[in-house]
Amino acid sequence: MDEATAFVPGHVTGFFSAHPHDDPARAGSRGGGVALSHGVETTVTEGNGLTLNGDPIDVEPVGRVLDALGVEARVACETPLPLGAGFGVSGAMALGTALAATAAADLARSENDLVTLAHRAEVESGTGLGDVVAQARGGVPLRLEPGAPGYGRMDGVPGRSRVEYLAIGGLSTEAVLAGDTSTLSTAGERALSQVRSTPTLPAFVDASRTFAEDAGLLTDDLRDVLAAVDDAGGTASMAMLGETAFCLGTGLSDAGYDPEACRIHPPGAGIRP
Numbered sequence: 001m002d003e004a005t006a007f008v009p010g011h012v013t014g015f016f017s018a019h020p021h022d023d024p025a026r027a028g029s030r031g032g033g034v035a036l037s038h039g040v041e042t043t044v045t046e047g048n049g050l051t052l053n054g055d056p057i058d059v060e061p062v063g064r065v066l067d068a069l070g071v072e073a074r075v076a077c078e079t080p081l082p083l084g085a086g087f088g089v090s091g092a093m094a095l096g097t098a099l100a101a102t103a104a105a106d107l108a109r110s111e112n113d114l115v116t117l118a119h120r121a122e123v124e125s126g127t128g129l130g131d132v133v134a135q136a137r138g139g140v141p142l143r144l145e146p147g148a149p150g151y152g153r154m155d156g157v158p159g160r161s162r163v164e165y166l167a168i169g170g171l172s173t174e175a176v177l178a179g180d181t182s183t184l185s186t187a188g189e190r191a192l193s194q195v196r197s198t199p200t201l202p203a204f205v206d207a208s209r210t211f212a213e214d215a216g217l218l219t220d221d222l223r224d225v226l227a228a229v230d231d232a233g234g235t236a237s238m239a240m241l242g243e244t245a246f247c248l249g250t251g252l253s254d255a256g257y258d259p260e261a262c263r264i265h266p267p268g269a270g271i272r273p
Contacts, residue, residue: 001045001071003043003045003104004043004044004100004104005041005042006095006096006097006099006100006103006269006271007039007041007042007269007270007272008042008092008093008095008096009035009037010036010038010079010092010135011034011036011087011088011092011135012086012088012165012240012244012246013029013033013086013088013130014033014034014205015187015188015191015207015208015212016029016031016032016033016130016184016185016240017029017184017186017187017188017189017192018181018184018185019147019185021147024120025147025148025151026146026151027129027147028119028123028130028148029129029143029146029188030144030145030188031192032140032142032143032157032191033131033134033140033240034163035135035138035140035264035265035268037163037262038079038262039079039081040077040078040081040092040093041078041096042075042076042077042092042100043077044074044075044101044103044104045073045074045076046074047073047074048072049075050062050063050074051076051077052077053077059090060090061090061093061122061124061127061128062075062090062093062094062097062121064094064120064124065098066101068117068120068121069105069109073105075093075097075100075101077093077096079092083170084242085169085170086240086243086244087165087239087242088131088132088134090122090125090128091122091127091128091132091135092131094132095114095115095132095135095136095269098114098117099269099270099271102114111136115136115148116148116149116150119132129146130146133147133148133154135268136268136269137154138265139157139158139266139268140156140158140201141156142196155199157195157200157201157204159200160264161248161249161264162248162249162250162261162262162263163246163248163264164249164250164251164253164259164260164261165239165245165252165259165260166245166257166259166260167242167244168219168243168244169221169242170242170243183215183216187214187215190211190214191207191211194207194210205237206235209235209236209237212226212238215240217238217240218238221243222243222245225245225252225255225257228255229245229251229252229255232251232255232256233251234250234251236251236255245259248264
């Protein structure tokens with residue numbers, strides 16, 4: 001086995017509706033999000049074990065990906081993004097592992113095959129419904145129909161922007177997705193319809209903020225942050241699913257916070273040269 005490295009952008013979901021299915025490849029979500037220039041770099045080499053920023057970790061989708069490929073390897077992931085805070089880190093690790101392991105082991109698998117494999121691993125693990133397909137595409141992806149390539153259908157909002165984010169804490173994606181998602185999904189469908197009718201970055205941010213209010217997931221701390229950005233003349237929203245505020249532009253900085261900053265990442269996931 002050779003060594004190979006893949007980069008997968010982080011992904012902030014602004015709004016979504018959940019669409020479960022008995023076939024994990026058909027399960028997924030409709031909605032919209034932002035691919036980030038801050039992401040996960042995954043290096044696959046001969047050996048075994050999984051690390052994140054140098055520390056051993058167990059991330060179920062990564063194990064599922066390796067099993068599906070029939071590969072035993074050492075997987076080392078590096079990221080500035082916090083795990084469990086709404087940045088799609090587990091999806092990025094799964095997709096990065098699929099891409100890098102295929103390159104390192106010289107396997108004959110297409111990109112759509114690998115995206116499907118990573119998407120299935122996320123769905124089966126209960127850790128995500130739409131991050132992988134969005135991370136594979138990049139930019140500001142709109143998931144028009146749920147599921148992996150061949151089932152899902154994608155579009156996007158054109159544009160470039162600074163992205164600021166402030167991670168306060170984490171939320172359990174598994175717990176939210178395992179509960180009653182009917183109210184959340186109704187709000188997500190409204191938000192997607194709004195952005196499809198006006199596919200601009202301001203419309204995306206407005207729809208995301210309305211969704212955050214209507215979905216019933218905002219914590220008191222997040223409400224305080226969003227209100228402070230409002231008072232400073234900006235608009236911020238919540239990263240789904242995490243106790244994280246994000247905005248396009250400088251709204252969090254203008255409100256007096258010290259956020260992390262990156263940019264929209266148009267290219268999507270790929271192998272490093």
